[in-house]
Amino acid sequence: MMENREIQSILPHRYPFLLVDRLLEIEPGKKGLGIKNLTASEWFFPGHHSYPPALLLESLAQVGGIVLGSKARSEDPQSQFTGLFAGVSDFHFTRCPIVGEQVTLKVEATQSLASLYRFSAEVFVEQEKIAGGQILLSFVRRASGSPGSEPAGSR
Amino acid sequence: MEDLFHRLSHPFPTVVIDRVTEVEGGKRAKAVKRITANESYLAGHFPGEPIVPGVLTLEGIIQSALVLVEESHSRGKLICSLEKVDRVRFKRAIVPGDLVEFLVDLTNREGDLWVFKGRARVGEETAAEANLVLKVVVRDVGFEL
Numbered sequence: 001m002m003e004n005r006e007i008q009s010i011l012p013h014r015y016p017f018l019l020v021d022r023l024l025e026i027e028p029g030k031k032g033l034g035i036k037n038l039t040a041s042e043w044f045f046p047g048h049h050s051y052p053p054a055l056l057l058e059s060l061a062q063v064g065g066i067v068l069g070s071k072a073r074s075e076d077p078q079s080q081f082t083g084l085f086a087g088v089s090d091f092h093f094t095r096c097p098i099v100g101e102q103v104t105l106k107v108e109a110t111q112s113l114a115s116l117y118r119f120s121a122e123v124f125v126e127q128e129k130i131a132g133g134q135i136l137l138s139f140v141r142r143a144s145g146s147p148g149s150e151p152a153g154s155r
Numbered sequence: 156m157e158d159l160f161h162r163l164s165h166p167f168p169t170v171v172i173d174r175v176t177e178v179e180g181g182k183r184a185k186a187v188k189r190i191t192a193n194e195s196y197l198a199g200h201f202p203g204e205p206i207v208p209g210v211l212t213l214e215g216i217i218q219s220a221l222v223l224v225e226e227s228h229s230r231g232k233l234i235c236s237l238e239k240v241d242r243v244r245f246k247r248a249i250v251p252g253d254l255v256e257f258l259v260d261l262t263n264r265e266g267d268l269w270v271f272k273g274r275a276r277v278g279e280e281t282a283a284e285a286n287l288v289l290k291v292v293v294r295d296v297g298f299e300l
Binding site: 012013014015016017018037043044045046047048049051052053054057058061062084085086087088089090091092093095096133 | 160164166167168195196198199200201202204207209210211213214217229237238239240241242243244247268
C-alpha cells in the first residue's frame with residue numbers, strides 16, 4: 001500500500017495533474033494496482049459526468065511511473081530519474097468512468113528494451129473491466145546527487 | 156467549440172484547439188493551438204518545469220477528429236465515443252511559446268466506426284502521432300417534411 005504523500009515523493013505531478021490517489025498493491029519494477037476516486041468538484045467535470053479517456057491514460061501512466069520509480073528508490077533512496085509517457089498501443093475503451101465511481105488502475109511490466117518499458121494496463125470499476133491495452137514509458141535514471149529535481153513519472 | 160462538444164457528447168472540459176485552419180468533410184482537418192505558461196494544467200505538470208502532458212496533445216488530435224466528424228454531418232445530434240487508440244507515440248516535449256499544429260486524416264469508415272490517423276507537429280518536427288477509432292452514432296432530431 002502506498003499513500004498519496006509517498007506517491008508525491010516519487011512523481012513530480014501536482015494539482016491539477018496528479019491523477020492517482022493511492023496504490024493498494026505495489027511490486028517495485030513489476031506491477032502496481034492504483035485507485036483514482038472521481039468526485040464532482042474536480043476541474044474536468046463541469047458540463048458532463050465522464051472522466052475523459054485521455055486523462056484515464058494519464059492515470060495509468062502515473063501508476064507505471066510509480067512502479068518504475070519505486071524500484072529505483074528501493075535500490076538507492078537518493079536516486080533521481082526522469083520518466084516520460086512514450087506511447088500507447090492497441091488500447092480499447094468500453095466506457096468512461098463517471099462521477100462518484102472509483103477507478104482501479106492495474107499495470108504490469110511486460111517488456112523492457114533499453115530505457116523503454118512496456119506495460120499491460122487494465123481499468124476496472126468494481127468488477128467491470130472498462131478499458132485496457134498497452135502503455136509505453138521511457139524511464140532514465142540519473143546519477144544520484146546531480147542538481148535539480150527532474151520530473152519522474154510520465155509526461 | 157463548446158457547442159460542438161455538446162453536439163458530439165464529448166467529455167472534455169476544455170477546448171484544447173484554438174482554431175480550425177482547414178477542414179474537408181469526410182477527409183481531413185487541421186487545427187492549431189498556442190501554448191502559454193498561463194495554462195492551468197502546467198502548474199502541476201510540472202512545478203517549475205512546464206511541459207504539455209502528452210495526453211493533452213492526444214486530446215488535441217481527438218478534438219481535431221471530432222471537428223472533422225462534425226463537418227461531415229451537418230444535421231442531427233451526434234453521439235461520439237472514443238473506442239480505441241493505437242500507435243500513439245509522444246516524440247518531442249511541447250513547451251510554452253510553441254505553436255502546435257494538429258493534422259488528422261480519415262482513413263477508413265466501417266459502419267459506425269471512423270478510423271483516423273493523426274499527428275501533432277511543432278514547426279517541422281513531429282511531436283506526437285496517434286491512430287484513433289471513434290464510434291459515431293447519428294440521432295436525427297425532429298421530422299423531415
